[in-house]
Every structure is written in C-alpha cells, then in structure tokens.
Amino acid sequence: MKKCIIFILSCVLPSFVSAGEWDFNAKGLVGAYYGVSETKGINKYPNRMVGRGDATINASYIFDDGHKFGFEAATAIIIKEDDKYRSEGEYRFYPYVKDISKYGEVYLGYAKNAANMLHKGAKDITFLGIDDSDITYFLSDANWSNGYKKTYFATSKSTSIMNDGRAPKLVYIAPVDKTLKVGFSYAPDNKDRRGMNSRYIDYEEVEDGYTIATQKKWDLGEGDLYTSLGYGLFNRTDKELSLGITFERGNFNIATGYKRAYVDGDKNQISTVRISDNLPAYFDNYRESQAWNISIGYQWEKYKTNFAYLLTEAKNTRHQDSIILWTNVYEMGKGLEVYGAGGYLRMHGTTSSDDDRGYAVISGVGLRF
Secondary structure (H helix, E strand, O other): OHHHHHHHHHHHHHHHHOOEEEEEEEEEEEEEEEEEEEEOOOOOOOEEEEEEEEEEEEEEEEEOOOOEEEEEEEEEEEEEOOOOOOOOOEEEEEEEEEEEEOOEEEEEEOOOOHHHHHOOOOOOOOOOOOOOOHHHHOOOOOOEEEOOOOEEEOOOOOOOOOOOOOOOEEEEEEEOOOOEEEEEEEEOOOOOOOOOOOOOOOOOOOOOEEEEEEEEEEEOOOOEEEEEEEEEEEOOOEEEEEEEEEEEEOOEEEEEEEEEEEEOOOOOOOOOOOOOOOOOOOOOHHHOEEEEEEEEEEEEOOEEEEEEEEEEEEOOOOOEEEEEEEEEEEEEEOOEEEEEEEEEEEEEOOOHHHOEEEEEEEEEEEEEO
16 A cells, blocks of 8 residues: 555656646535434434534645646544443544546545445435435444444445445546546455444455446436446455446436345355354344345425435345435525434344334534535
C-alpha cells in the first residue's frame, strides 16, 4: 500500500507546477432524532435519542484541464442515548487520496470497494438506509452484532458487497464511455469495523479482498435506467455476486438489488460451533446467504417520501431478517429538514425461541450543508 501511495504522488506532484487552483469544501448532514420502538424482548432501550453528524471533507488541487487531485475524508460523530459500550459517542474518520481525471477515478486509503460504489440497488432518503441499515439504532437485531468484543452476522446486511468495509484499499473506476463505468478494488487486509469480516478470526487462506464491477446508464426516452453488476472475492474462498437496477423518471424512482454469497471449496468453512466468547457459533453465517431489496420514492416540491424493503436469509440455517422502512423528508428552508419514519424489523434466530419482531416510529430535524 505504501508503494502505491509513493507511485501516485510521484506521478501527480510534478504537475503542480502548472497553472491551477486549490479547492476546499465540506458537505454533510447534522441531525437529532428520537425514536419510540417496541420489540418482544431484545430491545433494551425502547425510547431513544440519537444525534448524528456526517461530513465529507475535501481538499483538492484542480488543474486547467479539469484534472483533480487531493485528499478526502468521510467523518461521522454518533451519540446514542443509553449506549453502554460507547457512552462518550462514536467517532469515525476515514481519509483517502482521490484523483479524478479523464482516465477515471482513483481512491487510495480508507474508501469503500468498487462494487459497493457502483451498486444501484434500493435506496433510502435518510441516514437510516435500507442497505446496512441504521434502523438498528432503535430496533436491536440478535442476528447482527458489531461490538468491541464480538462480531456476529448470521445473515447479510445488504445487497451491496461490503465485506471489507472501510479497510485500506486501492480503488479504480474507469469510464468506458458516457454511459458505462467499470471498477476494480483490492484490499490487502479485509478486516474492518464497517465491514462484516470478524476481526477475531484467522482463516486458512489470505484474508484479502478483490472486487470488480460495472455500472451502465440506459436512456429509455421516458426515463433513465441504471444497472450494476458486482463480484467480490474475500479470503480467497468467499465469493459474492451483486445485481442492481434503478429506474428514474422525473421525481419518481424505483430500485431493486440482489446479492448471493457462498464459500467455494473445503477451506474457511462457516463456524457452526462456538470457538470463543468473541466467536460464537454462526458468527460468519452471512458468508453463505442471499439478500434482496426494493424501494419506491417520489418527490413533491419540498416533500420527499420513500418506501423500502429488505429480505436477507442464510442458506444452511433458519436465520432470516426482514426490514420495512418508510421515510419522509420535508425541507423547511435552505438546508433545514424535518424527518418522519416508520420501521419494522422481523428476525428468525438459531431456534424459534430466538425469533423476534418490532416496530419503531422516528422523528427528527437535520441541517444539510
């Protein structure tokens, strides 16, 4: 990774002698949200206040020919009421080098993988999201755990490929023409808190990650259709295939996504028994699973609404999760938004006694900048 950074800098830095200008900017969303929720038994905090601020900070040098080179960081501050593991809040900082030219986009550092960037599955209009959903701030799910001492995913959390999360990687996305993009990414070590691979396991094979992906835009006359295809290889044995379709016409959009994951070969098998406190049985069960989602959205002037659904299930066990999410946003003024959302989560655990379901009603206000 260090050699990649040195190579990119050696190629780009000599160009700074040419005319150009620096550009500094930041964009994001800061909000406060209150949720009233209820489940059968797994949710310890049925009513909760959450504060969250997300920002992307960028410093780039723009050359006369439009070529941009610089540094970018995705940051977040999250404070959840009654959070016994992170009582002082959670802070995220993911910096990376970014280069954009007529030859494509290059990211080096703590970026998402290429298949994740180009995926065109179901969407949401709030920070909650339907893929890797933050509805779990208000509705706990025993099939998903990403704590300091335990990582446990009995099912997948998304239709996009996200195993390596924000692990350091090299990403390249190239424009084939005005309507087609192709991408590639490589992570030397795929373990990361924003991903799904456990930090406490050592598999038999090298724990790296590769993805390749494409995204195509189709002009249908009555609207635009976007399609995406992604493939991921992790730990040299874990294979994932993702598909995405989005149709947009004016203020209306509909999207769907699908992902299948499986372990190829007799190495790195899923753990069906407890290994340690950090590694309970089925902690990596998501590695053989499938997920599907769909969303429908519309905007009337300053009001936006979106309905989304996610279904994810394991291949070899009864583990299953489904999320229904209805979100609404109204723009009160420039950058000032109010939110209203309703969520429903249902899970099937290892046995029927582990099953649960619950709902949440969430309201909030946010400032977009």
